[in-house]
Amino acid sequence: MIESENFIPGNSENPGKNKSESNAVCFYSETGETRRIAEFFAKETGYPLTDITEKGIAKTKVKERETFYYDNLVLCFPVHCQNIPGLVRDFLSVSKINNLTVIASYGKMNHGNVLYEVQKKYRKNIKNIVAAAYVPAKHSYITGDTSFNDICVPEQIVKKIKNPSGIILPKLKKNPLANLFPKLRSRTGIKIYKNGDCNRCGLCESSCNYAAIKNGVTNNKCIRCLKCVKICPESALSFKPTFFMKKYLEKKKITDTIIYI
Ligand SMILES: Cc1cc2nc3c(=O)[nH]c(=O)nc-3n(C[C@H](O)[C@H](O)[C@H](O)COP(=O)(O)O)c2cc1C
Ligand code: SF4
Numbered sequence: 194m195i196e197s198e199n200f201i202p203g204n205s206e207n208p209g210k211n212k213s214e215s216n217a218v219c220f221y222s223e224t225g226e227t228r229r230i231a232e233f234f235a236k237e238t239g240y241p242l243t244d245i246t247e248k249g250i251a252k253t254k255v256k257e258r259e260t261f262y263y264d265n266l267v268l269c270f271p272v273h274c275q276n277i278p279g280l281v282r283d284f285l286s287v288s289k290i291n292n293l294t295v296i297a298s299y300g301k302m303n304h305g306n307v308l309y310e311v312q313k314k315y316r317k318n319i320k321n322i323v324a325a326a327y328v329p330a331k332h333s334y335i336t337g338d339t340s341f342n343d344i345c346v347p348e349q350i351v352k353k354i355k356n357p358s359g360i361i362l363p364k365l366k367k368n369p370l371a372n373l374f375p376k377l378r379s380r381t382g383i384k385i386y387k388n389g390d391c392n393r394c395g396l397c398e399s400s401c402n403y404a405a406i407k408n409g410v411t412n413n414k415c416i417r418c419l420k421c422v423k424i425c426p427e428s429a430l431s432f433k434p435t436f437f438m439k440k441y442l443e444k445k446k447i448t449d450t451i452i453y454i
C-alpha cells in the first residue's frame with residue numbers, strides 16, 4: 194500500500210479541485226494494439242474509454258495542463274525503447290489517482306521495468322497500484338507479427354479492479370543503456386520513406402502527436418511510432434528497419450504475460 198500525505202483523491206462524492214472523472218480506462222496507442230487491450234478492460238469493467246492524447250496533453254504546454262482526478266483508473270500504454278512513453282509520463286504527472294491498474298503492452302522484445310517505474314516515479318500522484326501487467330502485443334516494427342489476444346489477460350485482474358487493494362511492484366533488471374537517447378535510437382533504427390502518391394492532404398501532420406511531420410516529411414521530433422505510416426490514406430508512407438535494428442528484431446521473442454495482483 195502506498196500512502197501519500199498530501200493527496201486526497203477525487204471520487205464521486207468528493208470531486209476534488211478539478212473535474213473528477215471517477216472511473217475510467219485511459220490509453221495511449223499509436224498503432225492500435227494498446228487500444229485493443231484498453232477496449233477489453235473497458236468492456237469488462239464498464240468504465241468509459243479515453244485516449245489520453247485527446248485530453249490535450251500532447252498539444253498543451255506543461256504549466257497549462259489541467260489536473261485529472263480518478264477514483265479507479267485502468268491505464269494502458271506501450272513500452273517504448275524499454276521506457277514509459279513521454280506522453281504517458283506527462284499524463285501521470287498531472288493526474289491524481291486513488292486506485293491504479295497499469296497495463297504495459299510490449300512488442301515481445303524487452304519490457305524493461307516500466308511498471309515499477311510508474312509506481313516509483315509517480316508515488317505522490319498514485320495512492321494504490323491495485324494490479325499491473327506486462328502484456329505481449331504486435332510489435333509496431335514487425336510486419337505480420339501476432340496481435341494481442343484477450344485470453345492473455347486473466348479474469349483475476351478484472352476481479353482485482355473491482356475489489357482494489359494496494360500492491361508493491363518488484364524492481365526488474367533493466368539494460369542500463371535503455372535510458373540513453375531512446376528517441377534517437379528509434380529514429381536512427383527505422384527509416385520512413387514517402388512515395389509519389391502523397392497528395393499533401395495534411396492528415397499525417399494533424400494526426401502526429403509529436404509535431405514531427407509535414408506533407409509526409411518527418412523532422413527530428415519523430416519518435417518512429419509509425420502512426421503516420423498506418424493512417425496515410427494514399428499509402429504514400431512506408432518504413433524499413435536499418436541493418437542493426439533488423440538484427441535486433443530477429444532476436445528470440447519473449448511472449449510472457451506477467452501479472453501482479
Ligand atoms: C518507438 C517504439 C519503441 C518500442 N520499444 C519497444 C521495446 O523496447 N520493447 C518491446 O518489446 N517493444 C517495443 N516497441 C513495440 C511496442 O511496445 C508494441 O508494438 C506495442 O504493441 C505498440 O502499441 P500501440 O500499437 O498501441 O502503439 C516499441 C514500439 C515503438 C513504436
Ligand atoms: S497523409 Fe499521406 S497523402 Fe496525406 S500528406 Fe501525409 S503522406 Fe501525404
Ligand code: SF4
Pocket residue numbers: 400401402403404405406411412414415416417418419420421422
Ligand atoms: S512523424 Fe514520427 S512521431 Fe509523427 S506519427 Fe509519424 S512516425 Fe509517429
